[in-house]
Structures are given as C-alpha cells and as structure tokens.
Amino acid sequence: MTQAERVARQEILRTVIARLEAYLGELQAEQKKALDGCEHSYADGRSAATGSATKVCAICGLVVKGRDDKLWG
Numbered sequence: 001m002t003q004a005e006r007v008a009r010q011e012i013l014r015t016v017i018a019r020l021e022a023y024l025g026e027l028q029a030e031q032k033k034a035l036d037g038c039e040h041s042y043a044d045g046r047s048a049a050t051g052s053a054t055k056v057c058a059i060c061g062l063v064v065k066g067r068d069d070k071l072w073g
C-alpha cells in the first residue's frame with residue numbers, strides 16, 4: 001500500500017466511521033428511550049433481576065434495588 005493509497009483509504013474510513021458513530025448514537029438514544037421506565041421484568045412477568053449480591057436487570061442493565069419484597073421468590 002502506497003502512502004497515497006493509505007491517505008485516501010483513511011479519509012474514506014474516517015467518513016464511514018463518523019457516519020456509523022452518528023447512527024450508533026441515534027440507536028443508543030432510541031434504546032435509552034425504550035428502556036426508560038423499565039419494569040425490570042420479562043414479558044411474562046418474571047423478574048429480570050440477575051446476579052447475587054448486586055442484582056442487575058437483564059433487560060436495561062441497571063442495578064435493581066428492593067430485593068426485600070422478592071425474598072421468597
């Protein structure tokens with residue numbers, strides 16, 4: 001690869017990467033909006049909290065508090 005080719009390739013890649021990053025940002029914003037108000041449960045109503053000492057929601061990824069009311073399943 002010549003330096004000219006390298007420079008040309010870098011310019012193309014930089015443009016594509018910037019476009020994808022903008023798209024990724026839009027998707028992440030959309031995802032955040034969709035997960036806003038997550039009930040930390042699966043569609044069938046089962047709790048989506050997973051982990052032992054620290055419970056994390058498998059859907060939205062947030063730390064789930066208030067395990068006390070689920071002590072006996």
Ligand SMILES: [Zn+2]
Pocket residue numbers: 038039040041048057058059060061062
């Ligand atoms: Zn959640």
